[in-house]
Amino acid sequence: MSASDRPVVANVPPRIVLIGMRASGKTHVAAALARRLGRVCIDTDRSIADARGQVIADIFKTLGEPAFRELEAAALAAALQSPEVVISAGGGAVLREDSRALLEAAYCIWLTAEERELARRMSADAVSAAQRPALLGGDPLAEIGALLAKRAPIYRALARLTIATDGKTIDEIVTEILAKLPR
Numbered sequence: 001m002s003a004s005d006r007p008v009v010a011n012v013p014p015r016i017v018l019i020g021m022r023a024s025g026k027t028h029v030a031a032a033l034a035r036r037l038g039r040v041c042i043d044t045d046r047s048i049a050d051a052r053g054q055v056i057a058d059i060f061k062t063l064g065e066p067a068f069r070e071l072e073a074a075a076l077a078a079a080l081q082s083p084e085v086v087i088s089a090g091g092g093a094v095l096r097e098d099s100r101a102l103l104e105a106a107y108c109i110w111l112t113a114e115e116r117e118l119a120r121r122m123s124a125d126a127v128s129a130a131q132r133p134a135l136l137g138g139d140p141l142a143e144i145g146a147l148l149a150k151r152a153p154i155y156r157a158l159a160r161l162t163i164a165t166d167g168k169t170i171d172e173i174v175t176e177i178l179a180k181l182p183r
Contacts, residue, residue, distance in 0.1 A: 013107035
């Protein structure tokens with residue numbers, strides 16, 4: 001077992017939720033952080049997809065965004081019932097008031113990345129592109145900027161810790177989080 005895989009025993013917050021835009025690294029960082037803390041990791045998008053037997057993009061197409069956001073709120077509420085957990089929340093999970101109320105009681109970590117980096121990551125990840133709803137079809141940078149303009153104030157208000165992910169490995173991000181978590 002390498003040092004980066006060894007569980008960290010510390011008096012850290014029991015419910016840690018990673019929030020931020022798609023491609024900010026939430027899924028991979030949550031899995032690695034949970035492993036380091038010896039905790040369960042729950043990805044709300046994966047929970048929804050598994051429960052419905054569909055990828056998120058298909059759920060958006062068949063049910064529409066409002067219905068998806070209801071599923072997302074339910075998945076988040078269920079995940080937060082776990083006593084010690086690291087949760088990767090969908091990028092839009094912060095949009096509903098009831099979800100924000102739940103997130104305020106958890107320890108939220110906002111993972112950030114520059115708009116160009118988010119666009120690069122999205123275009124480089126064919127699996128995510130096939131499973132996530134597409135941007136609107138226009139200029140990706142403009143669309144990411146518009147989404148960030150709407151969501152950043154919400155992420156900022158919920159975040160107890162903000163971590164920039166640009167140019168960092170998953171292990172570096174997790175190490176930074178662990179160093180900054182309250183104990």
